[in-house]
Amino acid sequence: MTGHAGVAVVTGAGRGIGAGIARALSARGHHVVVTDVDGDTARATADSLDGPATAMPLDVRDPAAHRAVARAAADLGDVTVWVNNAGVLSTASVWESTDAEVTSTIEINTLGLVHGCRAAVDVMRRGDILNVVSLSGLGPTPGLAIYGASKAAALSYSQALHIELGAARRPIRVRALCPDAVSTDLLHAVADRPSSALLFTGPRVLGVDEVVAGAMDLLSSRRQLKVLPAWRGWLTRTQSVLPAASRTLTPIVARIGERRRPVR
Template sequence: MTGTSSTVAVVTGAARGFGREIARRLVARGHRVVITDIDAAAVSATAAELGATGLTADARLAADHRRVGAAAAELGTVGVWVNNAGVLRAGKVWEQSDEDIALMIDANLYGVVHGSRVAVGLMRERGGHLLNIASMSAHGPVPGLAVYAASKSAVLNFTTSLQGDLDLDRIPVRAHALCPDAADTALVRAEQGHADTAILHSQKTLLTPETVADAALELLDGKRVVRSLPLRRAVMARTGSVVPRIALPVLARMRAQGERRRVAGS
């Protein structure tokens, strides 16, 4: 990954959580960093804290990505773009509102697609790195989070397919997908009171945003397309996708275990 001070890096959804910590590390490396978020006050405060440029933008809107891309290009050569913005709403699909379902699909999937299009347009001549934040749920079934898992599975498939297209057209942009397990972020804490998030708490401890950000920077430094954190959980999740008849009862037991931890931590 280019690390000169003239290189611009864009991080969406960076007012808090993974995005803020990824942006913090990019600033420390000397990048001119542009962060975006739909929360105007939060993005302004975070930008001031990090020494970044903050822009209010809605990741669901293609026009907002184009506006952010144009603003970033005015600062210099864009060499890094991180599509981090995302939304989690727990619940069974037949109980969820139309609005919550559309919000997750629009933010988690369309936001990545729109952001990637702008990023490739900005970096296709000089090269660069595009990082899409997926999720451990991209690898297999996640009862209680079906729509969220579907959107993140689409992000993973989109990213790997995009890399194939970039390779075929010999465009020097490297696409990456990071698939972290559940982490201690505002995104997860906001839904912790919902019983359908129990599966997120089936691991002994939640990841930290700092751990995920460190993994993100390692991906940006290399050519690896996909990284899952931790790997052992990804192996379990992929097994569930291949043999759901066996995996779903196991997931039910994990959910029961996670429910005890969820209640204890609420």
């Protein structure tokens, strides 16, 4: 059985942000169910936690697999936190994106989050669902159009689910965390592509620890949405309401990112 904090499920927790959130939730006293499509990395993260932890493989594209994780988590105790963190990052112009890239991006970033939320709601009596989305979900992202669309859909779903649960008087809050580019393996894997320039237009790339701290701060607050850094959120939203200006200004901004983009 778990301690007072209850059970927390984290997807995509084999490395990076997910592993960091798993550690932070463990430090708060949760029994953490660590999941990842790579079962070995999930076990490695679980073994590294100081508190009780359970590792399970999970392909987030599979709704039945989500439900199996949810049932296993509920058997451990009261599920009070569910973190949908698993995601992929693809960059390419729309006409150069492959069928496989489009399909996997939508299936993992959007449908995977939807399936996770549905499984969480099935077993949670109270608590928090935290969806790790992206700054790219707040406005147009040339060079990352498919990725941005997958995150925009994830953000819209998160906000709608939060409202639905409130209207149904169910004490489950849905939070959305929208960080700017983060120094993870996903980012490093695309950094050599010119289409990734927009990811490097900020003053600096965020560290994993900063995003984990933001996630914990969001879970401790009454807020539904947190953007890291906040000012980048306002800038990105402006592009949505001024599309004509954005078509002119975004390529200029992207050239700044191109200069900052690390080239291997």
